[in-house]
Amino acid sequence: MKPGLAERPFNVLIVNQDRKSIKNRLYERVKVDLARIEQELRAQVLSSVPLANTVGKYVIESGGKRLRPLLTVLCARLCGYDGDRDVRLALAFEFLHVATLLHDDVIDHAEVRRNRPAANTLWGNQAVVLVGDYLYSKALMLSVEYGDLGIIEVITRAANLMAEGEVLQLQHIGNVDMTEEEYYQVIWRKTAVLMSSACRAGAMLAGATPHEEALLNDYGYHLGMAFQLIDDLLDYSGTVEELGKPVGLDFAEHKATLPFIYALKNALDGDREKLIEAFSSAEKTAEVFQVVREIVERSGGIEYTERKAREHILKAHACLEKFPESEAKRVLYDLASFVVTRRN
Secondary structure, X not given: OOOOHHHOOOHHHHOOOOHXXXXXXXXXXXXXXXXXXXXXXXXXXXXXXXXXXHHHHHHHHOOOOOHHHHHHHHHHHHOOOOOOOHHHHHHHHHHHHHHHHHHHHHHOOOOEXXXXXXXXXXXXXXXXXXXXXXXXXXXXXXXXXXXXXXXXXXXXXXXXXXXXXXXXXXXXXXXXXXXXXXXXXXXXXXXXXXXXHHHHXXXXXXXXXXXXXXXXXXHHHHHHHHHXXXXXXXXXXXXXXXXXXXXXXXXXXXXXXXXXXXXXXXXXXXXXXXXXXXXXXXXXXXXXXXXXXXXXXXXXXXXXXXXXXXXXXXXXXXXXXXXXXXXXXXXXXXXXXXXXXXXX
């Protein structure tokens, strides 16, 4: 008897196979959907206003995983959808995501995004903020097309919570005493809510039951939490080449993320004092960050953050168990496993 997903060991994908093979296999299974998403994305980003058109195209052509729209398409298919209106709905979540990136880069004074100059360094903060607003409005316009108040509510609620997340993160900048629970509240709003909403909207488009909607909402939540945990882990353990942006940005911007929060709580007294001093200092040199990086690692911050991410992935996998076997289910399962192996 062929084992179901519940019987597959979690480590099959994340230990016994290398990262590149997982990524390549996943791409082969979703490349048709990604091509559909990319084609529609390039058409929908166009504007009759030249500057909005130029900046929008630049950001879209900078690349990206297109994970959020892909989740909408896959979750709709998992729930039996076989129409052709999934991609336009899915784009609402990509536009929300890209708009947030634009605003983040302005707030953080970013210079690089995905190995290219950040848009704000080319067109200035005012233009980039306004183009971000344009993309937010595109997301809302796409949601209205479906004439479904439930879908509109899901998308607008996600936009609202994401904005709250940005404000909450701003409130905690420089807070060396930020707790683990406060950190989770930020990343839920900043990242997980958009992924959970993308999954739920796909289920709604397919006419799924409330229970199926809730399961996929939870799947997206756990996937999003794990995704951000790994993102914050990579800021301490990755490289510029892998990330497409400088490492140590969170630390340089006085943002306490889980690797730092855990290390500060568990470091030896001498190391703890060094962490507090470095975090509070205005001088954030590469040498200072290297010292912090070493303390975070030996204090267990990297290992703990990865363990928390894997716990969320196990919960994401469990959310899929109630669905019948299908290609969409297998891709969603493997996609969650891939999140904890990624390096960018």
